[in-house]
Amino acid sequence: MSYHYDEKIDGALPSHDCAQILAELSALLPGCEILHEKEDLRPFECDGLSSYRATPMVVVLPETIEEVQALLAFASKRQVPIVARGAGTGLSGGALPLEKGILLVMARFKKIISIDAEACVARVQPGVRNLAISQAAAPFGLYYAPDPSSQIACSIGGNVAENSGGVHCLKYGLTVHNIQKLTIVTIDGELLTLGSDALDCPGFDLLALFTGSEGMLGVIVEVTVKLLTKPQSAKVLLASFDNVENAGRAVGEIIGAGIIPGGLEMMDNLAIRAAEDFIHAGYPVDAEAILLCELDGAEIDVLEDCERVEAILQAAGATDVRLSRDEEERQRFWAGRKNAFPAVGRISPDYYCMDGTIPRRELPRVLRSISELSAEYGLQVANVFHAGDGNMHPLILFDANTPGETERAEGIGARILELCVEVGGSITGEHGVGREKINQMCAQFNSDELSLFHAVKAAFDPAGLLNPGKNIPTLHRCAEFGSMHVHHGELTFPALERF
Amino acid sequence: MSYHYDEKIDGALPSHDCAQILAELSALLPGCEILHEKEDLRPFECDGLSSYRATPMVVVLPETIEEVQALLAFASKRQVPIVARGAGTGLSGGALPLEKGILLVMARFKKIISIDAEACVARVQPGVRNLAISQAAAPFGLYYAPDPSSQIACSIGGNVAENSGGVHCLKYGLTVHNIQKLTIVTIDGELLTLGSDALDCPGFDLLALFTGSEGMLGVIVEVTVKLLTKPQSAKVLLASFDNVENAGRAVGEIIGAGIIPGGLEMMDNLAIRAAEDFIHAGYPVDAEAILLCELDGAEIDVLEDCERVEAILQAAGATDVRLSRDEEERQRFWAGRKNAFPAVGRISPDYYCMDGTIPRRELPRVLRSISELSAEYGLQVANVFHAGDGNMHPLILFDANTPGETERAEGIGARILELCVEVGGSITGEHGVGREKINQMCAQFNSDELSLFHAVKAAFDPAGLLNPGKNIPTLHRCAEFGSMHVHHGELTFPALERF
Numbered sequence: 001m002s003y004h005y006d007e008k009i010d011g012a013l014p015s016h017d018c019a020q021i022l023a024e025l026s027a028l029l030p031g032c033e034i035l036h037e038k039e040d041l042r043p044f045e046c047d048g049l050s051s052y053r054a055t056p057m058v059v060v061l062p063e064t065i066e067e068v069q070a071l072l073a074f075a076s077k078r079q080v081p082i083v084a085r086g087a088g089t090g091l092s093g094g095a096l097p098l099e100k101g102i103l104l105v106m107a108r109f110k111k112i113i114s115i116d117a118e119a120c121v122a123r124v125q126p127g128v129r130n131l132a133i134s135q136a137a138a139p140f141g142l143y144y145a146p147d148p149s150s151q152i153a154c155s156i157g158g159n160v161a162e163n164s165g166g167v168h169c170l171k172y173g174l175t176v177h178n179i180q181k182l183t184i185v186t187i188d189g190e191l192l193t194l195g196s197d198a199l200d201c202p203g204f205d206l207l208a209l210f211t212g213s214e215g216m217l218g219v220i221v222e223v224t225v226k227l228l229t230k231p232q233s234a235k236v237l238l239a240s241f242d243n244v245e246n247a248g249r250a251v252g253e254i255i256g257a258g259i260i261p262g263g264l265e266m267m268d269n270l271a272i273r274a275a276e277d278f279i280h281a282g283y284p285v286d287a288e289a290i291l292l293c294e295l296d297g298a299e300i301d302v303l304e305d306c307e308r309v310e311a312i313l314q315a316a317g318a319t320d321v322r323l324s325r326d327e328e329e330r331q332r333f334w335a336g337r338k339n340a341f342p343a344v345g346r347i348s349p350d351y352y353c354m355d356g357t358i359p360r361r362e363l364p365r366v367l368r369s370i371s372e373l374s375a376e377y378g379l380q381v382a383n384v385f386h387a388g389d390g391n392m393h394p395l396i397l398f399d400a401n402t403p404g405e406t407e408r409a410e411g412i413g414a415r416i417l418e419l420c421v422e423v424g425g426s427i428t429g430e431h432g433v434g435r436e437k438i439n440q441m442c443a444q445f446n447s448d449e450l451s452l453f454h455a456v457k458a459a460f461d462p463a464g465l466l467n468p469g470k471n472i473p474t475l476h477r478c479a480e481f482g483s484m485h486v487h488h489g490e491l492t493f494p495a496l497e498r499f
Numbered sequence: 500m501s502y503h504y505d506e507k508i509d510g511a512l513p514s515h516d517c518a519q520i521l522a523e524l525s526a527l528l529p530g531c532e533i534l535h536e537k538e539d540l541r542p543f544e545c546d547g548l549s550s551y552r553a554t555p556m557v558v559v560l561p562e563t564i565e566e567v568q569a570l571l572a573f574a575s576k577r578q579v580p581i582v583a584r585g586a587g588t589g590l591s592g593g594a595l596p597l598e599k600g601i602l603l604v605m606a607r608f609k610k611i612i613s614i615d616a617e618a619c620v621a622r623v624q625p626g627v628r629n630l631a632i633s634q635a636a637a638p639f640g641l642y643y644a645p646d647p648s649s650q651i652a653c654s655i656g657g658n659v660a661e662n663s664g665g666v667h668c669l670k671y672g673l674t675v676h677n678i679q680k681l682t683i684v685t686i687d688g689e690l691l692t693l694g695s696d697a698l699d700c701p702g703f704d705l706l707a708l709f710t711g712s713e714g715m716l717g718v719i720v721e722v723t724v725k726l727l728t729k730p731q732s733a734k735v736l737l738a739s740f741d742n743v744e745n746a747g748r749a750v751g752e753i754i755g756a757g758i759i760p761g762g763l764e765m766m767d768n769l770a771i772r773a774a775e776d777f778i779h780a781g782y783p784v785d786a787e788a789i790l791l792c793e794l795d796g797a798e799i800d801v802l803e804d805c806e807r808v809e810a811i812l813q814a815a816g817a818t819d820v821r822l823s824r825d826e827e828e829r830q831r832f833w834a835g836r837k838n839a840f841p842a843v844g845r846i847s848p849d850y851y852c853m854d855g856t857i858p859r860r861e862l863p864r865v866l867r868s869i870s871e872l873s874a875e876y877g878l879q880v881a882n883v884f885h886a887g888d889g890n891m892h893p894l895i896l897f898d899a900n901t902p903g904e905t906e907r908a909e910g911i912g913a914r915i916l917e918l919c920v921e922v923g924g925s926i927t928g929e930h931g932v933g934r935e936k937i938n939q940m941c942a943q944f945n946s947d948e949l950s951l952f953h954a955v956k957a958a959f960d961p962a963g964l965l966n967p968g969k970n971i972p973t974l975h976r977c978a979e980f981g982s983m984h985v986h987h988g989e990l991t992f993p994a995l996e997r998f
Contacts, residue, residue, distance in 0.1 A: 118755050118860050141757065163699065174699060176707070177676060190947045198856035198924040199888045200662065200673060202932045202943060203952050203971060204715075208675070208707030216703075229757030256617050258640065258728030301800045357697035361617050389698045425697040433701050444701060448689045453702050455958030459951065472702060 013081055013100045013468065018057050021080060021102075025060065028074055032067050035059040044103050047088040047095040048150070052435055056083070056097035063108045065183075065191065065221045072219060073189030075102060081465045082187075084219045086126065086158030089150040091353065092434030094162060094214045094470055101468075104219065106157050112136050113222070119197070120227045121180050126157025126220045130164075133225060142227035145172035148430070149338050157220045163212030165430030167263040167294075167337070170388040172228065174430070176211040183222035184210065187461045195224070209456070214432055215467040217460040231296035234262060235306055236333045239313040240287035240320040244268055244371065244383070247289035248363035250316035251387045254293065255360065257312060259305055262296040264388030268367075271340050271382040271395070278343035281336030282329070284320060291318075291387065292337055294330075340384040341395070348380070348397035352409050355431040356420030360390040369419055370394055377412040379405070391429035392420070418443075433471045441471075442478035450475060512580055512599045512967065517556050520579060520601075524559065527573055531566050534558040543602050546587040546594040547649070551934055555582070555596035562607045564682075564690065564720045571718060572688030574601060580964045581686075583718045585625065585657030588649040590852065591933030593661060593713045593969055600967075603718065605656055611635050612721070618696070619726045620679050625656025625719045629663075632724060641726035644671035647929070648837050656719045662711030664929030666762040666793075666836070669887040671727065673929070675710040682721035683709065686960045694723070708955070713931055714966035716959040730795035733761060734805055735832045738812040739786035739819040743767055743870065743882070746788035747862035749815035750886045753792065754859065756811060758804055761795040762833075763887030767866075770839050770881040770894070777842035780835030781828070783819060790817075790886065791836055793829075839883040840894070847879070847896035851908050855919030856928040859889040868918055869893055876911040878904070890928035891919070917942075932970045940970075941977035949974060 022036050035041060036058045045053040057080075062068050075082040081101035088095055097103040109125035112132070116122070117140040122133055130151040134143040147166035148154055154164070160182065163175045172178065181195035195207035210217055241247040247266055254264065267275065268289050276283040283290060291313070295305040306323055313321050324330035336343075344351050358366050367383065374381045380397040394416055398409040417427050417440055427433075427440040441450070453472045457464070473481070521535050534540060535557045544552045556579075561567050574581040580600035587594055596602040608624035611631070615621070616639040621632055629650040633642040646665035647653055653663070659681065662674045671677065680694035694706035709716055740746040746765055753763065766774065767788050775782045782789060790812070794804040805822055812820050823829035835842075843850050857865050866882065873880045879896040893915055897908040916926050916939055926932075926939040940949070952971045956963070972980070 118751055119858055120754070163704070165699070169698075173676075176704065177672075186947075186951075192948055192951065196856075196923070196925050197858045198919075198928070199668075199890055200664070200711075200856060200928055201925055202927045202936070202940060203948075204955050205662070205675065205707045205711055206951065206955070208704045209955075211704065213703055252617055255619070298800050298803060300803070301797050304797060304799070357695075357699060359618055359696045391698055424695070426695050426700055428701045429697070429699055437701070441701060448685075449691055449702075452685075452691065452705065452958065456703050456705070456708075456955060459954030459958045 013098065014079060015100055016057070016078070016080055021078070022058055024078070025058065025074065028070055029060065029062065029067050032063065033061040044085065044097060044105065047085070047090045047093060049091055049093040049096070049434065049436055052093040052096050054097050054099050056103035057100055059103045059105055061105045061108055065185070068104070068185050068219055068221055069189040069191060071102070071104060072185050072187055075465055076187050076189065076463070079463060079465065081468050083467050084215045086155035086161070087129070087153050089154040090158060090162055090434065091355070091431040092428070092436040094432050094434035094467070095158070096435050098468070106155070109157070109221065115140060115227070117142060121224050122227055123222065123224050124156055126160070126223055127155050130154050130156055130159055137227050141230050143230055144178065144225050145228050146175045146178055149341065156223050156225065160211050160220055160223055161213065161215050162432040163430070165386065165389070165391065167265060167386065170264055170386065171260045171262050176208050178226045179207065179211055179223065180226050181224035182207060182210060182220055184218040184220050186218045187463070187465055197224070212432070214434065214471040216457055216471055217466065231262070233299040233302045234294055234296035234330060235302050236324040236330045237293045237295070237306060237309055237313065238283070238322045238324070238333055239291045239293065239318040240284045241289045241291070241317060242287065242319050243317065244289045244367045245364040246317040247291050248367050248387070250291060250313055250318065251363055252360050253312050253316055254309055255388060257308065259309060261309070261388060262294040263292065265292040265337050266290070266383065266385055266387035267337065267340060268383040270380055271344060271384040274343040274347050274382065275336040275340045278346055279336045279339050281332050283336055287319070292333055337384070344382050344395045344397065349399040349401065352396040352398065352413055354392065354394045354396065354413055354416055355429050356392050356417055356425055356427055357429040358390045358392060358420050358423050358425035360388070362423040362425070363387065363390065366392070366419055366423060370416060373412050373415050377408045379408055379412055381412070386429070389429065390425065435470055438470065438473045438477070439481045441473050442481045447475055447478070450478065512597065513578060514599055515556070515577070515579055520577070521557055523577070524557065524573065527569055528559065528561065528566050531562065532560040543584065543596060543604065546584070546589045546592060548590055548592040548595070548933065548935055551592040551595050553596050553598050555602035556599055558602045558604055560604045560607055564684070567603070567684050567718055567720055568688040568690060570601070570603060571684050571686055574964055575686045575688065575962070578962060578964065580967050582966050583714045585654035585660065586628070586652050588653040589657060589661055589933065590854070590930040591927070591935040593931050593933035593966070595934050597967070605654070608656070608720065614639060614726070616641060620723050621726055622721065622723050623655055625659070625722055626654050629653050629655055629658055636726050640729050642729050643677065643724050644727050645674050645677055648840065655722050655724065659710050659719055659722055660712065660714050661931040662929070664885065664888070664890065666764060666885065669763055669885065670759045670761050675707050677725050678706065678710055678722065679725050680723035681706055681709060681719055683717040683719055685717045686962070686965055696723070711931070713933065713970040715956055715970055716965065730761070732798040732801045733793055733795035733829060734801050735823040735829045736792045736794070736805060736808055736812065737782070737821045737823070737832055738790045738792065738817040739783045740788045740790070740816060741786065741818050742816065743788045743866045744863040745816040746790050747866050747886070749790060749812055749817065750862055751859050752811050752815055753808055754887060756807065758808060760808070760887060761793040762791065764791045764836050765789070765882065765884055765886035766836065766839060767882040769879055770843060770883040773842040773846050773881065774835040774839045777845055778835045778838050780831050782835055786818070791832055836883070843881050843894045843896065848898040848900065851895040851897065851912055853891070853893045853895065853912055853915055854928050854930040855891050855916055855924055855926055857889045857891060857919050857922050857924035859887070861922040861924070862886065862889065865891070865918055865922060869915060872911050872914050876907045878907055878911055880911070885928070888928065889924065934969055937969065937972045937976070938980045940972050941980045946974055946977070949977065
């Protein structure tokens with residue numbers, strides 16, 4: 001399978017003498033690791049979206065905020081584009097490097113600076129792993145709520161840059177709702193604080209603006225996250241359905257009853273079987289769909305809610321409902337879900353993970369349409385997703401070595417995203433736009449809206465040096481994409497320009 | 500008492516021929532009420548901060564989105580500054596008109612467009628009153644959580660513009676956390692959607708940026724708010740203390756125990772007595788401080804939490820703790836708190852309401868300092884506030900007719916804000932910056948941070964026509980303010996430039 005490289009973006013960037021830049025950087029940052037040999041650069045060629053690759057001109061691994069400031073001021077002065085990278089687990093190519101640019105790797109910023117149990121906050125460096133925060137907070141009875149599937153590996157700086165989600169975001173909010181304060185470095189090397197230690201902060205809400213901005217506005221050098229008290233008790237209900245639509249309907253009915261589960265996830269038969277083969281989570285392999293519904297809070301409350309949810313599930317047509325007997329079984333139920341992506345990777349040579357959101361009410365309709373599209377395109381689609389949030393992750397199974405399958409995968413992916421936008425949803429839920437979905441942004445937003453994004457970008461980075469070619473498409477690109485679109489003769493949203 | 504009018508702001512604006520503007524507006528908006536007679540303009544001279552007043556050049560009351568678009572496009576074309584106004588209940592002069600500008604009154608946009616009980620959202624026009632949303636949602640068992648004290652009168656558009664808070668924001672978040680989607684009109688008259696019906700939206704988070712932007716970025720013409728399920732049960736604990744600091748400490752201990760009350764409010768003796776005289780809420784008039792702690796949720800949970808909180812209050816030195824016996828008593832306990840400001844207005848010819856936030860842990864220290872300052876300045880200060888949020892509302896009592904008292908009120912107000920910034924807090928919690936605190940923004944932010952605010956403002960409104968002179972000070976103003984500051988010979992934060 002060949003890798004993507006978009007010459008339209010890199011080609012437009014100014015070229016620099018690599019040896020010259022290297023010499024200047026070495027002089028500027030004597031204490032800092034700087035990589036430039038081909039073999040040293042290889043590990044940084046892609047992030048979690050491994051189908052897109054590029055070799056950066058140079059990789060810099062600073063250890064201090066002052067070094068980050070000096071590096072950005074240098075990039076600004078010399079007009080060299082720069083991409084910041086956390087753990088590189090992102091799924092939309094947000095940390096894809098530029099062949100003519102610097103890759104700023106924040107891996108060395110992995111200190112937990114302080115945990116304030118009274119104020120319920122932790123101050124951490126951006127390279128700290130998501131799970132490490134909860135582990136450090138555990139002795140205080142606290143934890144950090146947003147939990148992307150990659151939480152063992154992903155870093156909090158990357159989580160902020162992508163506004164990452166996870167199973168628990170239904171109840172506890174996205175990353176943006178769990179961040180108190182950021183320290184950032186601007187492209188000019190200035191150190192700024194966004195947010196405050198108090199509840200609210202005057203002026204424009206730059207903290208929220210920065211969260212999810214995909215490295216386009218500045219580089220995060222410190223994060224203060226909010227910590228929550230660990231719920232006294234948590235139980236998971238595992239409900240089986242002989243029909244995907246019923247499962248989708250049950251989701252709306254649980255939320256409609258005023259119950260906000262800690263997590264509410266759905267998997268269809270293909271995903272169930274793949275996960276069960278891999279993890280032995282105890283899933284019913286003959287069910288058409290399962291729902292995993294976690295209820296957390298005070299013990300007595302959890303038991304009461306479990307009864308209410310069980311009744312709703314039964315009424316919605318569940319063929320079987322099981323309550324996790326103990327913590328070990330609860331963890332096992334989740335292990336199947338959290339490993340569903342690699343599990344699907346075991347049953348198909350290639351898979352393409354989509355990430356669209358839809359209003360919850362549309363779940364049954366969209367699931368039905370996906371199943372029809374699967375038949376139409378002759379490709380299997382496994383559904384594993386944050387059902388409570390309406391955040392879908394259809395996994396399109398294909399074999400890139402079979403002629404025509406890649407194009408068919410591309411086609412069905414496009415149709416699924418089109419469907420998401422059609423029913424009032426969006427082209428991405430939690431994985432970000434990055435490089436992968438930059439063309440689809442032209443479908444999601446009109447040119448007035450995109451112009452406003454560009455104006456905001458220019459407020460932070462007028463020369464466009466920070467992560468160019470990601471997140472926000474140029475109007476020119478959209479015009480080209482639009483005409484490509486007309487050329488194909490039908491109103492579609494190609495999932496990938498080339499795959 | 501004389502009113503404020505800041506010539507420095509209005510003076511710098513271009514002048515227009517009022518009759519000419521009026522003629523053009525009448526031709527442009529034939530179906531629209533346009534006021535220009537002196538007596539018709541008087542009701543619009545100020546908002547809730549009545550010490551600042553100005554007579555607008557012309558007042559326009561549109562009824563349709565198209566009229567708002569036409570009006571803003573006109574303002575842009577003719578370079579006439581424009582201020583949008585909701586219900587006019589704001590406390591920082593955010594809706595203060597300009598003598599050389601148009602006042603756009605959104606009072607006619609008061610339709611509740613739809614309530615979607617399944618998706619838990621309401622689509623409303625910006626002039627709809629905060630409380631009216633909850634009333635309309637009540638038949639579905641839903642409500643809108645943020646509840647400013649002015650919720651009977653204030654409009655949701657103003658709430659979004661100011662990112663309003665309220666008693667329940669501790670548990671349920673600020674306005675920004677309870678908004679799903681906005682439709683706005685830009686200064687060029689373009690209609691844009693920020694946010695989406697799905698959980699998350701790609702691109703920069705302009706929805707959060709817009710919320711709390713105090714009318715500087717555009718005009719809100721439709722709001723989709725999130726609705727929550729009404730808690731099954733709610734109880735209020737009323738705890739008395741013979742010492743303000745103990746009450747402050749109890750606040751930190753409740754939250755530290757992992758309990759997030761629906762509301763956690765504090766009043767000191769002066770406020771208690773004023774409220775009791777006015778409302779007869781049943782408050783203990785000899786207590787030095789009371790805490791009102793509301794616990795809400797499932798009935799069984801509420802009872803358990805009440806027991807835990809009562810134990811914490813007793814251990815923190817409460818001299819008496821009472822649990823609301825029934826809904827009637829719960830409402831009465833809150834009525835005293837919600838009417839505390841007018842109650843204080845009954846015992847003093849004038850009062851000046853401050854609005855600063857501090858990290859919760861600093862409550863005892865800051866309360867002690869306020870009490871020392873009160874003695875030093877010979878002015879009474881009543882404390883009524885959102886203790887759980889660390890959002891303080893010291894009310895400084897004075898008589899503007901007694902020579903020197905206004906200056907003393909100004910002095911102590913400045914010292915209190917200085918204290919808030921000193922301990923890591925901010926100069927405003929929920930009332931906004933508006934015109935009132937524009938100078939204090941120079942103390943809160945450095946020039947790099949202010950420059951970034953200006954750049955963001957310019958991305959939306961390059962000519963600076965939307966609500967000029969509010970929220971974000973010019974660097975020039977800060978330089979002037981800075982030198983005034985040095986001229987007085989000490990590092991203070993004048994609470995008001997002139998009062």
